[in-house]
Amino acid sequence: MATRQVDRFERARKAVRKSELEKLVRDLVRIPSHPEVPTQEKEVAQFLNEFLTDEGIDIRLRPVEKNRPNVVASLKGWGRGKSLMLNGHLDTVPVFDMDIPPFTPKVEKGRLYGRGALDMKGGLGAMALTLVALDRARAKLQGDLYLTAVVGEERSSDGTEDIVLRGPKADMAIVGEPTGLEIQPSHRGLEWLDVHFYGKAAHGGQAEKGINAISMASKFIRKVEEELLPRLSERRSRHTLPPTLNLGVIQGGQQPSSVADHCVVKMDRRWIPEESLQKVFQEIHQLFDELKREDPRFKAELRRDPSSMRTMTHVPNVVSRGHPLVKSLELSVKTVTGRPAKVTSFWGWTDAALLTHFAKTPTVVFGPGGAGAHARTEYVNTDDLVSCMQVYARTALDLCGSE
Numbered sequence: 001m002a003t004r005q006v007d008r009f010e011r012a013r014k015a016v017r018k019s020e021l022e023k024l025v026r027d028l029v030r031i032p033s034h035p036e037v038p039t040q041e042k043e044v045a046q047f048l049n050e051f052l053t054d055e056g057i058d059i060r061l062r063p064v065e066k067n068r069p070n071v072v073a074s075l076k077g078w079g080r081g082k083s084l085m086l087n088g089h090l091d092t093v094p095v096f097d098m099d100i101p102p103f104t105p106k107v108e109k110g111r112l113y114g115r116g117a118l119d120m121k122g123g124l125g126a127m128a129l130t131l132v133a134l135d136r137a138r139a140k141l142q143g144d145l146y147l148t149a150v151v152g153e154e155r156s157s158d159g160t161e162d163i164v165l166r167g168p169k170a171d172m173a174i175v176g177e178p179t180g181l182e183i184q185p186s187h188r189g190l191e192w193l194d195v196h197f198y199g200k201a202a203h204g205g206q207a208e209k210g211i212n213a214i215s216m217a218s219k220f221i222r223k224v225e226e227e228l229l230p231r232l233s234e235r236r237s238r239h240t241l242p243p244t245l246n247l248g249v250i251q252g253g254q255q256p257s258s259v260a261d262h263c264v265v266k267m268d269r270r271w272i273p274e275e276s277l278q279k280v281f282q283e284i285h286q287l288f289d290e291l292k293r294e295d296p297r298f299k300a301e302l303r304r305d306p307s308s309m310r311t312m313t314h315v316p317n318v319v320s321r322g323h324p325l326v327k328s329l330e331l332s333v334k335t336v337t338g339r340p341a342k343v344t345s346f347w348g349w350t351d352a353a354l355l356t357h358f359a360k361t362p363t364v365v366f367g368p369g370g371a372g373a374h375a376r377t378e379y380v381n382t383d384d385l386v387s388c389m390q391v392y393a394r395t396a397l398d399l400c401g402s403e
């Protein structure tokens with residue numbers, strides 16, 4: 001980095017106080033934005049829009065569907081540098097059973113508690129204030145810096161699909177999901193699968209006249225556990241954690257005295273870049289074939305669960321460790337934290353995959369640490385919020401360039 005850029009970074013890191021960042025994240029957490037809220041993400045989107053408008057940032061709400069706007073903000077570049085997008089989601093999962101007040105955020109011993117504090121209003125707040133910090137520091141970025149705060153990530157990534165289709169289009173992007181300040185340029189793909197088993201109904205007292213779909217499901221589950229899972233656990237990826245399959249839901253039958261004529265098993269399959277979706281389907285069909293040979297009455301059908309995605313397959317995310325974005329993040333983490341950066345692989349699936357694969361925008365996941373995403377006690381580390389904001393700001397100065 002040139003001396004002038006270093007000066008600008010020093011100005012930017014001082015331009016926003018920790019208390020401002022904590023306040024913004026608390027304000028974001030205070031506004032529920034999960035699917036059970038009638039207005040869904042609308043209120044939190046409007047709040048962020050007003051907040052950044054007051055700061056003089058160029059920002060607009062852009063509806064993805066009725067009442068569900070993405071927030072798109074930008075710092076326009078002064079020249080022809082590379083553009084960078086900071087992407088985070090506005091929605092959270094519902095409260096479920098929490099041990100803390102979900103929407104009355106409080107800060108205690110360096111932790112900010114509340115639903116969505118970690119996943120991911122913390123990261124989102126740090127991203128929003130990155131634009132503010134660079135603006136206050138008169139950073140004069142050469143390339144554009146965007147913030148896209150999106151709807152529906154926790155369900156079918158509606159918001160980021162809209163960004164992929166309608167822009168803005170950036171050269172590189174960072175998704176601010178919680179990584180504990182580790183740089184995560186890769187993760188597995190995610191597919192939700194339904195297996196339907198078909199039998200024949202009969203009275204339970206004359207069960208031999210029927211075909212039991214629950215028994216079929218149980219034979220399938222045994223095959224999965226004895227044959228498929230051991231194979232998956234041996235598979236290794238150059239980029240990501242090993243593949244997994246989770247049996248998540250089983251539903252079948254009507255009542256105890258009836259032979260069940262239908263049963264469905266819902267599965268979550270995390271697939272690695274070395275696999276393909278085709279292969280994921282084939283492996284399950286192979287189990288069907290084996291079961292059919294063992295019992296000709298076996299009848300099953302594999303379907304993709306339509307609720308988990310909109311139109312874009314949830315492919316794995318792979319960005320090379322040598323990519324300039326990863327390198328720049330490494331230097332930024334070192335500068336900000338004084339410790340060498342860790343480059344690892346994210347355990348979950350994120351919108352980064354859609355940006356990398358469908359928008360051709362190499363995207364890396366980097367965000368704060370904490371605990372309890374989707375769980376009973378959720379918090380984000382407040383020191384990490386500050387580190388994140390500074391890392392984002394330094395990376396933007398480095399990659400977008402600054403005259």
Ligand SMILES: [Zn+2]
Pocket residue numbers: 089119120153177
């Ligand atoms: Zn998330």
